[in-house]
Amino acid sequence: MLTSLTMFGWIPFTLALFMVMPPKRAVVWCFFLAWLFLPMAGYKLSGLPDYTKMSASSAGVLLATALFDQGRLIRFKLxxxxxxxxxxxxxxxxxxxxxxxxxxxxxxxxxxxxxxxxxxxxxxxxxxxxxxxxxxxxxxxxxxxxxxxxxxxxxxxxxxxxxxxxxxxxxxxxxxxxxxxxxxxxxxxxxxxxxxxxxxxxxxxxxxxxxxxxxxxxxxxxxxxxxxxxxxxxxxxxxxxxxxxxxxxxxxxxxxxxxxxxxxxxxxxxxxxxxxxxxxxxxxxxxxxxxxxxxxxxxxxxxxxxxxxxxxxxxxxxxxxxxxxxxxxxxxxxxxxxxxxxxxxxxxxxxxxxxxxxxxxxxxxxxxxxxxxxxxxxxxxxxxxxxxxxxxxxxxxxxxxxxxxxxxxxxxxxxxxxxxxxxxxxxxxxxxxxSPRRAANPQASGKPAKPAGGRPRGPHAKPTRLPRPEFGFQRS
Known part of the structure; x- marks a missing residue:
């Protein structure tokens, strides 16, 4: 009884997580809690992947994303x-x-x-x-x-x-x-x-x-x-x-x-x-x-x-x-x-x-x-x-x-x-x-170097982008 309750209640639980916390944290909580504590059980569903604790997590997250975070699905590119x-x-x-x-x-x-x-x-x-x-x-x-x-x-x-x-x-x-x-x-x-x-x-x-x-x-x-x-x-x-x-x-x-x-x-x-x-x-x-x-x-x-x-x-x-x-x-x-x-x-x-x-x-x-x-x-x-x-x-x-x-x-x-x-x-x-080459030389790709961040000067000046963080990651 507890096995079926926890397994089939996981998708509603995932939806609830997305309603009370930021999406990224909800994903983390959903996957790690499922992996660490849900039962090692599986259910055969006709025409669908086997319903296990991780497929339940994936299905729950995808459904929650479609309901509460549609922009992320639209922006995603292969x-x-x-x-x-x-x-x-x-x-x-x-x-x-x-x-x-x-x-x-x-x-x-x-x-x-x-x-x-x-x-x-x-x-x-x-x-x-x-x-x-x-x-x-x-x-x-x-x-x-x-x-x-x-x-x-x-x-x-x-x-x-x-x-x-x-x-x-x-x-x-x-x-x-x-x-x-x-x-x-x-x-x-x-x-x-x-x-x-x-x-x-x-x-x-x-x-x-x-x-x-x-x-x-x-x-x-x-x-x-x-x-x-x-x-x-x-x-x-x-x-x-x-x-x-x-x-x-x-x-x-x-x-x-x-x-x-x-x-x-x-x-x-x-x-x-x-x-x-x-x-x-x-x-x-x-x-x-x-x-x-x-x-x-x-x-x-x-x-x-x-x-x-x-x-x-x-x-x-x-x-x-x-x-x-x-x-x-x-x-x-x-x-x-x-x-x-x-x-x-x-x-x-x-x-x-x-x-x-x-x-x-x-x-x-x-x-x-x-x-x-x-x-x-x-x-x-x-x-x-x-x-x-x-x-x-x-x-x-x-x-x-x-x-x-x-x-x-x-x-x-x-x-x-x-x-x-x-x-x-x-x-x-x-x-x-x-990449290390572009980080060391911003003009290595053949494009002009980006100006340093800050408020543009002059009435016709175009806004400039802020520089990338020092540790080498772009802003998402």
């Missing part, structure tokens, strides 16, 4: 940065379906399924978040969500991950994966302990960057004591016991500070190359992962066995996907491997191999590109020495969060619409930012 996700959502499923003889209807059905998970959150992010202040709002909201999850994680570490069952009446994931390191791995109200760990570790990275950059963080009007809150968050994130998430958080933090200290983008570029190089090496059969399993076995036999299981299944699925490498096998679980009795014998863990088998290089490539491009745009727009400046730090934090997620897609198949909301927002913000 840009080149949107092309990869459009290709992934529309072109890729249609090509996969038609090439496999499944017909146009099946392709439209797949497009429909992907809209709520990835595409709509992206375009909502592009529509609403375009400035440095917007990036600060998103980064702060992500961090506040991590702080709010600290007591939830501590409770479930001690009492077992049962809050979702206690509130909504069912477990969102098998309980066998809840035991780690001689204790419990918390889940909260997310899909699994891995997802919770990834969120908490990403929140710790965001908190560290905002703390280091002295970005003020407040709960209402009360400032947060970051010197105490961020270390506590980092400790809790570590004891969420997601080994991969911990390694990625440490890795991206090391790359970030190495880049800032050495004043070069190279460490972050190397980190961003991990996913493309891994996918190419695995898809081409150049690397089978054995040496990595042997290395991990020196520290943990349990982690080595888990990693070996993933690689063995990936090898089988890669062999199947290589039979239709460009467009994939389409839907209906056709990319899986079955035995003679018709039983499925393969397990797909990583999101990349799931999309590779289903949508081929075309779909999987556009999906990964939609995550990587916003981060690369950030790396291009700002030199490394500026990444920890107060005005740029929120964008840096969100870019690091996306960098973590795109690598995590290699090993885990977790859909995260919240990341696509942030990716869309970061893309829109970077489109509004000045």
């Amino acid at each position: 840009r080149w940065i949107d092309a990869p996700l459009i290709m992934f959502t529309i072109v890729s499923p249609m090509a996969s379906s038609i090439s496999n003889g499944l017909g146009i209807y099946d392709g439209l059905s797949e497009t429909n399924a992907w809209l709520g998970s990835w595409t709509l959150p992206w375009f909502i992010g592009r529509m609403y978040f375009k400035t440095a202040d917007d990036m600060r709002l998103l980064a702060t909201a992500f961090l506040m969500g991590a702080f709010a999850y600290i007591p939830i994680c501590l409770w479930e570490m001690r009492m077992a991950p049962t809050l979702h069952r206690n509130f909504y009446g069912f477990h969102q994931h098998g309980f066998a994966h809840a035991v780690r390191w001689g204790g419990y791995r918390p889940r909260g109200f997310m899909q699994s302990g891995l997802m919770t760990s990834l969120y908490m570790c990403s929140g710790a990275v965001i908190g560290l960057i905002l703390w280091r950059s002295r970005v003020p963080v407040r709960i209402g009007r009360t400032p947060v004591l970051m010197a105490a809150a961020v270390p506590v968050l980092a400790v809790v994130a570590f004891f969420c016991k997601g080994t991969g998430a911990i390694v990625l958080a440490v890795g991206v933090t090391a790359a970030l500070f190495a880049a800032v200290i050495l004043q070069t983008r190279l460490p972050m570029i190397v980190f961003m190359l991990v996913s493309p190089l891994y996918i190419i090496a695995r898809a081409k059969g150049v690397w089978d992962g054995t040496d990595l399993v042997d290395f991990v076995a020196r520290f943990s036999s349990e982690r080595a066995q888990s990693l070996n299981f993933r690689f063995v299944n990936e090898n089988v699925l890669i062999e199947k996907a290589s039979q239709r490498p460009v467009f994939g096998w389409g839907g209906w679980n056709r990319s899986a491997v079955f035995n003679e009795a018709g039983d499925k014998t393969s397990v797909a863990d990583g999101l990349w191999i799931i999309l590779y088998g289903k949508a081929g290089i075309l779909g999987m490539g556009f999906f990964m590109l939609s995550l990587i491009l916003p981060v690369l745009m950030f790396l291009w727009r700002f030199p490394a020495y500026r990444w920890l400046q107060r005005s740029v730090a929120p964008s840096t934090a969100l870019a690091m969060m996306l960098a973590i997620y795109q690598v995590d897609c290699l090993f885990n198949g977790m859909e995260s619409p919240l990341n696509f909301l942030i990716a869309g927002g970061l893309s829109g913000t970077m489109l509004m930012a000045r």
